[in-house]
Amino acid sequence: MNNRNERKNEQPIHRLKFPGGELNQDEHKRTEFMLPDMNSTFRVFAAHYRTVDSDWSYPAHTHPFFEVNLVLSGSQRMRANGQPYLQQPGDLMLLIPGEEHESCAASPQGMTYYCIHFDVDEPAFRELLCARSRPFFEAGSELSKQIRPALDKLILLTLDEAGVRVQSRMMILSALFELFGALSHVLSQEEHSTPSQINPTASYVASRLEQMVGDIENEDGETLAHETVESIAQEVGYSTSSVNRMFSRAFGLSPRQYMSMLILKKAKLLLMDPDLSIEEISMKLGYKNIAHFSRQYKRWTDESPSQFRGRFHK
Numbered sequence: 001m002n003n004r005n006e007r008k009n010e011q012p013i014h015r016l017k018f019p020g021g022e023l024n025q026d027e028h029k030r031t032e033f034m035l036p037d038m039n040s041t042f043r044v045f046a047a048h049y050r051t052v053d054s055d056w057s058y059p060a061h062t063h064p065f066f067e068v069n070l071v072l073s074g075s076q077r078m079r080a081n082g083q084p085y086l087q088q089p090g091d092l093m094l095l096i097p098g099e100e101h102e103s104c105a106a107s108p109q110g111m112t113y114y115c116i117h118f119d120v121d122e123p124a125f126r127e128l129l130c131a132r133s134r135p136f137f138e139a140g141s142e143l144s145k146q147i148r149p150a151l152d153k154l155i156l157l158t159l160d161e162a163g164v165r166v167q168s169r170m171m172i173l174s175a176l177f178e179l180f181g182a183l184s185h186v187l188s189q190e191e192h193s194t195p196s197q198i199n200p201t202a203s204y205v206a207s208r209l210e211q212m213v214g215d216i217e218n219e220d221g222e223t224l225a226h227e228t229v230e231s232i233a234q235e236v237g238y239s240t241s242s243v244n245r246m247f248s249r250a251f252g253l254s255p256r257q258y259m260s261m262l263i264l265k266k267a268k269l270l271l272m273d274p275d276l277s278i279e280e281i282s283m284k285l286g287y288k289n290i291a292h293f294s295r296q297y298k299r300w301t302d303e304s305p306s307q308f309r310g311r312f313h314k
Helices: 002-009 027-028 125-128 140-161 166-193 200-214 221-236 242-253 255-272 278-286 290-301 304-309
Strands: 015-018 021-024 042-052 057-061 065-075 076-080 083-087 094-097 101-103 110-118
Touching: 021 065, 042 125, 042 140, 042 290, 065 076, 065 140, 076 094, 076 255, 083 255, 094 140, 101 242, 125 166, 125 200, 125 242, 140 166, 200 221, 200 242, 200 255, 221 242, 221 255, 242 255, 255 278, 278 304, 290 304
Parallel strands: none
Antiparallel strands: 015 021, 042 110, 057 101, 065 094, 065 110, 076 083, 076 101
């Protein structure tokens, strides 16, 4: 009887399954696993679901964002960098910053499409996006199939006009990260199956910019941005204009724009620390006075540093 009761009180051994086998509870106690620290920011802009008439068109334009444009019904003629494409239901365009494009409905019944613009500062992800081999992906392509579930979730959340409730916002974020994960998975597979278009010089420049922003304290931010690009160009043995071209081709923005993005990210993280005054933060970011920092921050985000801080520390 005692043995039977003892067996009832025994705790089950939990086993975690991994690609290489199982890890039981005892092994887990003696081993430490950690996720890498991550510090990335992104922006989603003008995501919309729209049904248009047969005479609808949008003129040629460029913008500083990545764009996914998915046709849901009808058809669309899209011209990207002078090359024409015809999108049928399920076909999508993946456009990079600065890529000129225009579009119009191409079916008598009009069309319905979903479009989302985004920007992200993760350099490896930006490289993959900018190195994509083509902007057009048919409905049956691997990329279209892999990202469609995330797009469908975003479409449903858009139609539900989600975004006000905390739960809805978290569901949007979850779908966005699912989209980013699927994009990076397919594009990295594509990059491995074809000659790499990722420029190692541009990657080095990005890593040096990240390092310099990390050490920016007590430096003049504006002067540093100019001198940094010149000094890195000398390091890699290219002219500043050549470095700018290589970097823009790889990441979709200039080195100075990328550096501004990194400074903005650092500013937001510092503003979330209630123990730091805005004046202290401006000094840590290389600004000689708080007014200069406030003007630059508002130029980047359309709100002042104190307004951003107020949303976190009420």
